[in-house]
Amino acid sequence: MKVFISVDMEGISGLVRWADVSSQGIDFERNRSLMTADANAAVEGAFAAGATEVIVEENHGVEDLCVLLMDEVHPRCSVIRGAGRHGSTTAAGLDESVGVVLLVGHHGRAGSYPGIMAHTISYGMFKLVRLGGNPIGEADFFAIRAGELGVPIGMVSGDQIAAEQVSAICPWAETVIVKEALGNQSGHCIPPTRARPMIQAGAECAVKRAMAGELEPFTAISGPYNFEVELRNPVSDNMRENLNSLDEFEILDDKVIGITAPNMNLGFRRVAYLGYADRAGVTKY
Ligand SMILES: [Zn+2]
Known part of the structure; x- marks a missing residue:
């Protein structure tokens, strides 16, 4: 089974504030390493479950979506990065050949409180994004797009708000809560070293369940x-x-x-x- 992992930065274990995920932040270089490690944990779990191919797509919109540290990336996966991709910039590698989507380091939608760095696509420009009158977030975009292609969402890692929002539409998805949001830039975090085995276990379980046909594509909302x-x-x-x-x-x-x-x-x-x-x-x- 081919596994698609979307990795964003706001939901990475240990990170809570905007300066953690912007290139100007004092810890940005270290945090890139944390992001890479959370993604690697999911890659490892996917292969442990029997994945044949794992594509990681960079989803964090700073530095032209080139934030993972390539020399630390899991040797068995491949990475889609850089701006100006064909199709949706953050889902260019997602097609019908994918068996399951895993969301690593994702975050709550714009308007969520609490919700660590909650936003939808552009924090700076967008106050809220609604679809059919209801607020939506990036995880919703992924669930709907994957659903159009017949692909289920199998896992999300991030804070409890990201987990709740994915569970609400994809109750079959594994949720890995690596931090508890206390506000929009504060949280109660477990050390990343403890979060990674949780992400790995969640990814392994999600891919096994996808192979067993236990996950459903989200189709409750469809176009136009x-x-x-x-x-x-x-x-x-x-x-x-x-x-x-x-x-x-x-x-x-x-x-x-x-x-x-x-x-x-x-x-x-x-x-x-x-x-x-x-x-x-x-x-x-
Ligand atoms: Zn991001």
Whole structure:
């Protein structure tokens, strides 16, 4: 079975604040190592369960999505990294040939409190992202996109909020809670050395259960999709001009953008585009 692991940074064991996951933070280099180790634990668990191939896709949007330390990455997996991938930037390696998706280091959706570094796609630009009127997060995007391809979500690691939000839509998924959120930038953490065997065990269990046919693709929500993105700041002149040239975007009021998409590959890309749609003349995504 081919296993797809999406690795983000906000839900990595031991990390609680924005400075932990941005290149300016004093511990960023060390934290890249922690991120790599959590991902490796999931890779190890997947192979222990009998995976034939494990693809790790980098999902953390700083440094052009090149944050894992390649010389520390598990030797048996491969890694998709860098910006400008074909398809959705964070799910370019996800297709029908994948047997199960594991979410490592994921986080709660925008608007969650508590919820360590909770956000949806762009913390700086988006206050909230809604789909069909309900707030959604990155894990929801993955569950829906994977569901379109017939692939189940098998595991999530992160804080208790990320775990609860995935459990609510994919109750069959393994949840590995590596820290308890106390606020948006505080938590009660176990040492990463203790979290890693938990992630490994969760991944092994998830892949075994996927092979046994015990996991379901999430299909309760399907396209076409209607999103509303609530911006933190009013639409800029550049953004207004860009969006006015694109039929799939509608400026609903000065802080709310409506987006339509026939499938979640385009849904992902269109919502992500809004995060840089204030650059003059940029209308490609
Ligand atoms: Zn991230």
